[in-house]
Amino acid sequence: MSSSSELIKLDQAFYARPAIELAQDLIGKVIIRRVGRTNFRARIVETEAYIGSHDLACHASKGRTTRTEVMFGPAGHAYVYLIYGMYDMFNIVAGAVDDPQAVLIRAAEPLDDWNADLSGPGKFTRALQITRKDNGLHLSNNKLYLTHDPNDRPKIAVTPRIGIDYAQEWKHELLRFLEPTSKALSTRKGLTARSD
DNA sequence: GCGTCGATGGCA
DNA sequence: GCCATCGACGCG
Numbered sequence: 001m002s003s004s005s006e007l008i009k010l011d012q013a014f015y016a017r018p019a020i021e022l023a024q025d026l027i028g029k030v031i032i033r034r035v036g037r038t039n040f041r042a043r044i045v046e047t048e049a050y051i052g053s054h055d056l057a058c059h060a061s062k063g064r065t066t067r068t069e070v071m072f073g074p075a076g077h078a079y080v081y082l083i084y085g086m087y088d089m090f091n092i093v094a095g096a097v098d099d100p101q102a103v104l105i106r107a108a109e110p111l112d113d114w115n116a117d118l119s120g121p122g123k124f125t126r127a128l129q130i131t132r133k134d135n136g137l138h139l140s141n142n143k144l145y146l147t148h149d150p151n152d153r154p155k156i157a158v159t160p161r162i163g164i165d166y167a168q169e170w171k172h173e174l175l176r177f178l179e180p181t182s183k184a185l186s187t188r189k190g191l192t193a194r195s196d
Numbered sequence: 197g198c199g200t201c202g203a204t205g206g207c208a
Numbered sequence: 209g210c211c212a213t214c215g216a217c218g219c220g
Contacts, residue, residue, distance in 0.1 A: 048212070057212070067207075085204030087213050104212055122213045163212050
């Protein structure tokens with residue numbers, strides 16, 4: 001007799017919403033990555049919302065290019081790009097067609113006795129072997145998808161986004177969401193001391 | 197524990 | 209010349 005909860009695959013309706021909503025609701029969700037015959041599972045604890053062309057931190061604010069094309073399409077696809085010449089960043093497209101929004105996954109906790117450091121967007125993709133080859137993949141496929149545990153109701157805190165000091169007034173917007181009690185956060189920057 | 201810095205490659 | 213980063217190093 002197991003007490004483990006049934007995990008329900010997230011559907012299109014879950015993704016096709018404003019990034020600011022999706023980013024919060026992704027906290028506590030479980031991502032499943034199949035590599036070979038093995039499934040790796042991780043619980044998301046930190047995200048950031050990039051909310052459209054008017055958001056100066058959003059890549060789509062520079063216009064529609066080859067790189068940002070997937071963000072202009074339907075929600076639920078992976079937007080994966082290279083940063084600093086060596087790290088792939090994993091995002092989930094949100095919003096509607098022609099309204100480019102996305103949520104960056106910044107940190108997660110490994111499940112199932114899998115020992116891995118997923119405490120940062122680059123570490124997360126490295127450990128889960130997510131690369132630009134996965135760009136455009138829809139998260140309904142069996143190599144990469146998300147599930148929902150209805151019993152998992154995390155507390156959520158908010159801070160400004162990390163690493164976007166160039167984005168003028170947008171750098172102050174509270175668009176980073178995280179579970180403050182998690183030990184797998186990328187950084188505690190923006191949280192007040194003793195916030196848990 | 198925190199500041200600083202170099203690595204490294206695709207893109208405008 | 210930027211970067212939605214990371215890890216190594218130097219502090220004291």
